[in-house]
Amino acid sequence: MVETQAILRKWSGRIRTTDRQAYVAYVVDTGAGDYEKTPGNLGYQILLRDLGNGTTEVTTLSWWESMDAIRHFAGPEPGIARYYPDDDRFLLDRPEHVEHHTVVAGQVHAVRAAS
DSSP, rough: OOOOOOEEEEEEEEEEEEHHHHHHHHHTHHHHHHHHHSSSSEEEEEEEEEEEESSEEEEEEESSSSSSOOOOOOOOOOTTTOOTTTHHHBBBBBOOOOOOEEEEEOOOOOOOOOO
């Protein structure tokens, strides 16, 4: 049996490409800020992928010690996405669910700046 190292929580949505900078700042202040305040959070990342049609896919990945830690962030139904009051200003869609994955192996290396 493989011992669980962490739980990955993944959410994706779409915004207008012109809103990229403002939306990332908003997420850092809201969701990511709440990740950091929640016991059991191991970190997060915000990813952007331009779709080429004036929209950008935004994905947030957060790592957690357990599903109980995720419940402290997300509430009693951790599979339901958590939204904030100004999300409607940015989001073109509001997916109802998030994904949870058991992390069983992996390694991350720091990105080094070019000399």
